[in-house]
Amino acid sequence: MRESLIKAAFQLFLDRGFEQTTIDDIVALAGVGRRSFFRYFPSKEDVVFPDHEGCLVEMTEYLRDAPADGDPVQQVCEAARLVLRMYAADPLFSVQRYRLTREVPGLRAHELSVVWRYELALAEHLRERGAGRADGALRADVVAAAVVAAHNHALRTWLRAGGEGDVQAAMDQALGYVVRAFSDSAGPHGGGGTDGVDGERPDEEVVVLLARKGTPLWRVVRDVEGALGGS
Amino acid sequence: MRESLIKAAFQLFLDRGFEQTTIDDIVALAGVGRRSFFRYFPSKEDVVFPDHEGCLVEMTEYLRDAPADGDPVQQVCEAARLVLRMYAADPLFSVQRYRLTREVPGLRAHELSVVWRYELALAEHLRERGAGRADGALRADVVAAAVVAAHNHALRTWLRAGGEGDVQAAMDQALGYVVRAFSDSAGPHGGGGTDGVDGERPDEEVVVLLARKGTPLWRVVRDVEGALGGS
DNA sequence: AGAAGTGATGGCACTCAGTACCCTCGATTA
DNA sequence: TAATCGAGGGTACTGAGTGCCATCACTTCT
Numbered sequence: 001m002r003e004s005l006i007k008a009a010f011q012l013f014l015d016r017g018f019e020q021t022t023i024d025d026i027v028a029l030a031g032v033g034r035r036s037f038f039r040y041f042p043s044k045e046d047v048v049f050p051d052h053e054g055c056l057v058e059m060t061e062y063l064r065d066a067p068a069d070g071d072p073v074q075q076v077c078e079a080a081r082l083v084l085r086m087y088a089a090d091p092l093f094s095v096q097r098y099r100l101t102r103e104v105p106g107l108r109a110h111e112l113s114v115v116w117r118y119e120l121a122l123a124e125h126l127r128e129r130g131a132g133r134a135d136g137a138l139r140a141d142v143v144a145a146a147v148v149a150a151h152n153h154a155l156r157t158w159l160r161a162g163g164e165g166d167v168q169a170a171m172d173q174a175l176g177y178v179v180r181a182f183s184d185s186a187g188p189h190g191g192g193g194t195d196g197v198d199g200e201r202p203d204e205e206v207v208v209l210l211a212r213k214g215t216p217l218w219r220v221v222r223d224v225e226g227a228l229g230g231s
Numbered sequence: 232m233r234e235s236l237i238k239a240a241f242q243l244f245l246d247r248g249f250e251q252t253t254i255d256d257i258v259a260l261a262g263v264g265r266r267s268f269f270r271y272f273p274s275k276e277d278v279v280f281p282d283h284e285g286c287l288v289e290m291t292e293y294l295r296d297a298p299a300d301g302d303p304v305q306q307v308c309e310a311a312r313l314v315l316r317m318y319a320a321d322p323l324f325s326v327q328r329y330r331l332t333r334e335v336p337g338l339r340a341h342e343l344s345v346v347w348r349y350e351l352a353l354a355e356h357l358r359e360r361g362a363g364r365a366d367g368a369l370r371a372d373v374v375a376a377a378v379v380a381a382h383n384h385a386l387r388t389w390l391r392a393g394g395e396g397d398v399q400a401a402m403d404q405a406l407g408y409v410v411r412a413f414s415d416s417a418g419p420h421g422g423g424g425t426d427g428v429d430g431e432r433p434d435e436e437v438v439v440l441l442a443r444k445g446t447p448l449w450r451v452v453r454d455v456e457g458a459l460g461g462s
Numbered sequence: 463a464g465a466a467g468t469g470a471t472g473g474c475a476c477t478c479a480g481t482a483c484c485c486t487c488g489a490t491t492a
Numbered sequence: 493t494a495a496t497c498g499a500g501g502g503t504a505c506t507g508a509g510t511g512c513c514a515t516c517a518c519t520t521c522t
Contacts, residue, residue, distance in 0.1 A: 032471080032472085034472080035472060108347075142381055146376055146377050149373045173369070181412045265501085275479070
């Protein structure tokens with residue numbers, strides 16, 4: 001029922017456009033009553049984002065159950081990856097939706113309010129877990145916004161390319177940039193290389209590398225290669 | 232005419248609520264025809280943000296006319312201050328509007344799409360002026376989002392306090408945090424702090440790199456390159 | 463089995479935002 | 493004086509969203 005409504009809606013939206021399609025058109029094609037549409041979707045816009053409500057719940061639970069001694073920024077990055085995975089799970093659908101939201105202002109506005117709720121959840125998590133820090137609330141808002149922006153950047157680039165290519169890699173790079181900018185131990189110039197290699201357990205083996213500044217790069221690479229390649 | 236519509240609308244919105252007020256109520260109180268309302272405001276929501284369209288134009292022109300050899304990040308921060316000044320110019324109005332947008336989902340969504348257009352303009356400016364840098368587009372999106380988040384944080388804090396206190400000071404602090412996070416090390420604008428908090432990198436010459444086993448080599452190399460070759 | 467409850471669905475009527483079209487009126491201009 | 497034009501007003505329409513009630517299938521209790 002839900003599925004048939006979504007299917008009928010997208011068929012019509014892609015064919016004749018979002019605004020040119022009425023609820024009556026959708027329910028007629030789906031073969032259900034008009035009233036039933038609003039039982040499954042609170043608004044016409046919501047049928048375009050059928051999985052976001054569940055994804056938001058999933059993300060919220062993930063953050064709630066995250067270990068209290070972990071790095072909140074990393075946890076928030078991982079939460080963003082959760083959302084990205086939802087998009088990546090159905091590239092065709094995501095690309096079609098992207099084309100729709102790009103040209104229909106009403107859908108863009110609706111997507112913004114959906115994304116805003118993700119950002120709120122991230123900021124709240126950072127605020128709670130990053131307590132004790134000066135400017136904690138400010139930092140929480142800014143980092144959450146940056147993570148969302150990085151997510152959106154990677155996602156949009158991938159969607160614009162028609163869903164071809166490696167979203168995850170783009171996401172790694174984008175989140176890496178954000179994490180580096182906001183990590184305590186180092187500025188944007190590097191260090192903090194622990195940025196989001198996929199969500200491994202915290203007790204995973206790590207390599208610690210010490211090098212003097214000015215060390216020839218080839219030498220470092222040789223050492224790192226030996227240490228990392230062993231796995 | 233425009234003013235009388237705004238005045239009538241806010242009077243009713245604050246009295247009986249946004250959704251409980253119809254367009255007919257507003258035009259009846261203002262003593263004008265219903266059709267005239269939509270001549271001045273494209274939607275019921277727009278009457279709550281009467282000055283944003285002009286402010287967006289103003290901000291766009293400011294960025295367009297900004298000197299080409301200035302720091303784009305600083306220019307974007309100044310553009311955000313422009314918007315903040317618009318709010319600060321009428322504290323009572325801004326506080327009333329804040330209370331409305333906080334509790335009416337439709338208004339929140341509308342505000343989000345307004346803010347999104349500001350963010351777009353900032354990102355575009357950063358993309359154009361910050362050319363030549365690797366990851367320029369990503370950086371533009373993230374910095375724009377961070378600046379907007381800092382602006383919103385300072386603004387919301389001030390609005391929650393009822394419009395009392397110094398917004399400009401809060402804005403300085405918030406933007407300062409963002410600028411510090413994204414400044415290149417040894418950047419031209421003072422305080423070469425390369426990270427969020429005060430922890431300056433001690434002057435010793437050792438770089439510590441942490442990486443999980445299985446980390447792609449290219450990423451390690453990238454980070455090491457930045458850390459070792461940076462100075 | 464029959465009655466009664468329950469949840470999913472369909473139908474109908476209504477409110478209200480937003481739009482298209484046309485009217486009026488006053489001011490300007492040929 | 494006649495033609496034009498622009499601001500405002502009125503009317504009727506479309507379509508989203510809601511409330512209310514009827515229907516139907518399925519279950520549960522007696």
